[in-house]
Amino acid sequence: MIIGSFGSVCSGGRYENLAEYYTDKKLPGVGISIGLTRLFYKLNELNLIQTEKKSISEVLIIPIVDDLRVPISIATKLRNNGVKAEIYLNSKKLKAKFKYADKLEIPYVILIGEEEIIQNKIKLKNMKTGEEKYISIDDIDTLKF
Amino acid sequence: MSKTEPRTLSGFMELLPNEQILFNQIKETIEDTYKRFGFLPLDTPIIELSEVLLAKAGGETEQQIYRFNKGDKDLSLRFDLTVPLSKYVAKNYGNLSFPFRRYQIGKVYRGERTQKGRFREFYQCDIDIIGDEELDLINDAELPSVIYTIFKNLGFNNFTIRVNNRKILNGLFESLGQKDNSVEVLRIIDKIDKIGKEAVKEELNKLGVLEEAITNIINFIEIEGNSEEKILKLKQLGIQNETFIKGVEELEYVIKNMKLFGIPEQNFKVDLTIARGLDYYTGTVYETFLNDYRELRKCLLRWQI
Known part of the structure; x- marks a missing residue:
């Protein structure tokens, strides 16, 4: 089962021409993006993260x-x-x-x-x-x- | 002296130290993994000239832009990391080595309507591989392995990278005589997880798609089985459309090579309903979902260091 309210945590794909608005050069590419703020917010909201670490000093x-x-x-x-x-x-x-x-x-x-x-x-x-x-x-x- | 109430705008995340430590751990895991795959770091300005940043934008995007004047300059805040990358690659073309593999982790800004869980300032963690004139399809198989490694390193086991190819959908619409409607049809199909099959049918009907074509489209997106079976069934549809055939070939190749890059079969699947960024993507598309709530709880205990 997919966590319904979660949605996709990262998405992307292949594109034909990255910079057609800036150059005549043909620049095909593929990319993926992780929406970190939303991922963190959702994990927190669902109580899936409760950090106990309050300092980074050893x-x-x-x-x-x-x-x-x-x-x-x-x-x-x-x-x-x-x-x-x-x-x-x-x-x-x-x-x-x-x-x-x-x-x-x-x-x-x-x-x-x-x-x-x-x-x-x-x-x-x-x-x-x-x-x-x-x-x-x-x-x-x-x-x- | 009168005091100003200390407050933070809604839609802007601000964390306490213990939360920020955790946030940063996740961010560092992402960055470390990007680096381990040899992606180059990039940082671009948050503020750009509106003329440059909005060269392509229109419609919904443009309305969400934080835009203002400073002196005689018309400026905007970046709303994603892809447009700045486009500008950067075009500007520095002569000084970059291709394929150009870059990662960028930074805040972007969108003036979305405020509601719970919607952010106006948020981090995106992007990787892109840019080719000069051409970029081999094998790259489409490597990126999911980066994502796989990240979620494994974050302690997740039960997640699925869903893969599709836009050419398959486009080819299908061409073969059904729905090419002019394709952007709208894709937008509707993209919502099937949210609104369900019947609502999709209804919306397609409203759009003026003929009953027979709707049936074909639904049959298509209901193709089931594992990745190999889905590919086989796609081929068995016998659609003699060049774009469609190319799309199926590409998808088969990408899937085959994702295994080569070490992604276990339980962590990816072909999902023919994914359309993504309607006018932007032209081939492979990805989405990643976290699957099991309970398992998620378990693996996240690891973060309570």
Whole structure:
């Protein structure tokens, strides 16, 4: 059964002469067009898509220090490795920063405080499982998300 | 200070971030697939000179155009991506390599009457292959394989690419002495899925098509079976019209090669009722339909990453 209200999601065909209004050259062609806006609207309307993905960041870096040099350098390293990384750059309470990661369902958080910097470490938290572990800053390049 | 109510025009889609992420994933899947088949990217201006953009337009299209003056220039917003492509190829003919394979993904504008699900600004994702003087028929078989790959990559399994050839219909009308009526007859046939057989008969009758010709037309569009059977039955109609015979040959060739390009038989079929863009298309025509609601629900779970 065809989804009645859906109609054709893409259509096209062969034409004899593409540009006869602009040139004497004979330009035959064949083409197809997808109406993306309508396709998306229909899928949405029929409740066939409900995205759960609210952010594209793979990791949120939360600095708990005033000096942002280390958090920024870690973000840069991750980004250079192709990781989608975001730094929380607003002086809020830690709870609010976690709430942001929670609401946007960012899967990992990296915490960087004074203690961590002294020990040349970061704290990595898996937001789904709650699992936390320390990782040496020298090993940042090995992190995969 | 008085505040302006923030609002968006109706007929213009604006999404929340989570929806936009999904929208973009679909768009990127389409673009990636186009690229994988070697189509070249193209971006043309949204605004063009009305004289250029409307060189061909008329009737319904023209009424839907967003048209305005800026300074002493009469300008219009593009209403599809095909007209800009035509202009582009004519303008850059000497600098392009043919066959010219291009994709373009962009917004187009049509001032349609606003109603639910109708958009005045919408994305079209186009691919075209343009030949210089000629373009082999095999290209008509490759395009559906691009579409097949896209819908597979989007997570759909149950969809059908319906294929027809305009020469078959045109040839049939010629053989029935309905050539002058062909545009109108095609327009009516095109609606058979929407309005049903009886309403089609009635409309053909109103148009002044003779009873016998109506019967022939209906018999023709009711040809059933799989793609091979339909082709065979078309041949068995014994219509000795050159255009008709050419159309059946082309359709048979395209179908055969669609398989060669790897489209499984369950994902395409010959549909003799498809007419498409009445005065524009001259040979192969396509439509793609999503089939099963439940299956659709299942496969779209994949998007809830």
